[in-house]
Amino acid sequence: MYAELPDSLVTANTTKILFLILDGLGGLAIDEFGGTELQVACCPHLDSLATQASCGLMTPIAPGITPGSGPGHFGVFGYDPVKTNIGRGVQEAAGIGFSLKGSDVAARFNFATVDREGRVIDRRAGRISTEENIRLCNLMRQAIHLGGVEVFIEPVKEHRGVVVFRGEGLSGEVEDTDPQKEGLKPLDPVAAVPEAARTAALAREFIDQARIVLADEPRANMLLFRGFAKNTGFPSMKERFGLNAVAIATYPMYKGIAQLLSMSVIPDLKNFEEEVEALKKYYDQYDFFFVHFKYTDSRGEDGNFPEKVKAIESVDALLPEILSLPFDVVVVSGDHSTPAKMASHSWHELPVLLRASNCRVDTVTRFDELSCIHGSLGRFLSKDLMSLALAHAGRLEKFGA
């Protein structure tokens, strides 16, 4: 899968690469605001950086395809997001810092409330507290035992958790049990392929035992599986690109994705200011820095245009501090668009800028969706971003003589 380009051309260097990823960065214009979130935001530092950079438009997966967080980030890191689509269960397990091994199968679950007939009346069990979740997970850990496999039961937040099945011959090809609508009974964990029959049977057995453990709970008396996935093992960024990579992020999901690629992860960061401090603190120790900013996506998901604008501006305000560190290559972009107008992830292209001493500076002087169309990078797939960064960092040899 990673046989040829750029992997086979990687050469050692001491250059440092920064990927500043504003989650859900791309937007859409709303008439009353007079442009897209980026167009409306006052970002003198991003604009100044664009003026010194090569700009372009980045398509996360393929035109028209809206990425989830996993594929969005995998693409940005040079892992073909179509070939390496990772299951949500694996992402979630990695996101809470669970060390997945070899061929573990992970599945997300929700605690839910069912009525006496077993119909789901609340798919989130009234959003029980995380403490309640932890108590219930402990109960299940004591009571649930499956033949032939190890089982790990991990609380996430509120009503959400992860189960990891560890053993030989497991498969992630098991259907969700969440019926997606209240009033329906949970679905059976069905094997989507014949090889998944045993894993499906284990999931069924798990649910049966959990139902007994949870029988007397007033709210969380059932669980619903969503997103079985097998850990297929990803080659690290060190193996592929020779990069000592570090992830500087606050949210578990993004730390988890970084961990799947064997990046180091700085723990316990609470906000973007702390991320910038961490960047300075660890500048000497790494050569690839993934700095993740979450709130552009969150505010986009909220459909809150003015707050997404403010989120962008808050990053811009810290940009001089970030750029006071001498990175050889600076990339600013996102993992996908989250236009406030749509209040969801979308397929729209992302603006991207890349600054390096040997980049082809173009005529773009504003960092936004429409200006970057005129950039020298043109439109490209996010999976090619890493090649561009490595090239500008002097980390790729010539292809062929």
Add this chain to the structure above:
Amino acid sequence: MYAELPDSLVTANTTKILFLILDGLGGLAIDEFGGTELQVACCPHLDSLATQASCGLMTPIAPGITPGSGPGHFGVFGYDPVKTNIGRGVQEAAGIGFSLKGSDVAARFNFATVDREGRVIDRRAGRISTEENIRLCNLMRQAIHLGGVEVFIEPVKEHRGVVVFRGEGLSGEVEDTDPQKEGLKPLDPVAAVPEAARTAALAREFIDQARIVLADEPRANMLLFRGFAKNTGFPSMKERFGLNAVAIATYPMYKGIAQLLSMSVIPDLKNFEEEVEALKKYYDQYDFFFVHFKYTDSRGEDGNFPEKVKAIESVDALLPEILSLPFDVVVVSGDHSTPAKMASHSWHELPVLLRASNCRVDTVTRFDELSCIHGSLGRFLSKDLMSLALAHAGRLEKFGA
């Protein structure tokens, strides 16, 4: 490899296509000169052509990948440069007009100087003269005999030569013996895959015999192999595209690449003026003309910005003469960028223009890296250039009904 597009759609026509390839055309701005080489160059004829043409940006291999001359040209001729990566040995042999057969294995070598302990003290044997090279090759031809294979020993220029091994079951997967640094002993020709064991053994035997022949030479007393490669046989442009193609070039390398694709090669051209004369002379005999201009790359490699500008201008000056011939499709571009700023090949996109009666003329009026961003061809991979040329030449049928 060439099953589908455009090959399966090729239809006969009498139209004529010109590819004017300025080697290493793309550049980077240097502040003191006020732009890129193309932006600074005064090119009224290229600009006028751009005004009548479709323009765009061409990525040679993939974003961020710097091509060697072989892959760079293969892409331009519609041969996927990733799938058809050819070894330097094969290129070099073809480049000196050696007719490679079936499954020949070719390897480049340098004459070198070793001390009494066998350590390399000059990897180029003091750049001996070509005459000296020819004399030594003749000595080796008389003395060296390998069991079971034919061997051809060909001088190139100065200290460089090519050995071609002809026989059954040979492999190009043999490692270089050039240690790349002086003070080290030559490496052993190691088989990179088990199937190459015999070829590696033949190479070792060759070196052992050569060492004896060269023992008393004051400078060229050893040889170092660089770039073993097997001739895998490429389908000709006639087979693939129905084109009677001719290469009009001065440098062996480019004539060699053309020969690998079974283009006719006009011999003994000394400069670009002679190339233009040859173009006129052979206009009636061919329908695809590859005209190669070397000096944009040479001056770029030298890091000489003003001279690269002059090289571009010298082509522009002859453009009216070239365009006095009625080509149905005129393409001007390069095989890769060679910015004087970097004094090397680079990954940066190339400007490209295509003029034909049915091209979509855009608003681009300057032929340079930044103007062509706005062209109607957008950004595309060089391997698609040939399809565009064939289409505009009325040489491709509709795909599907």
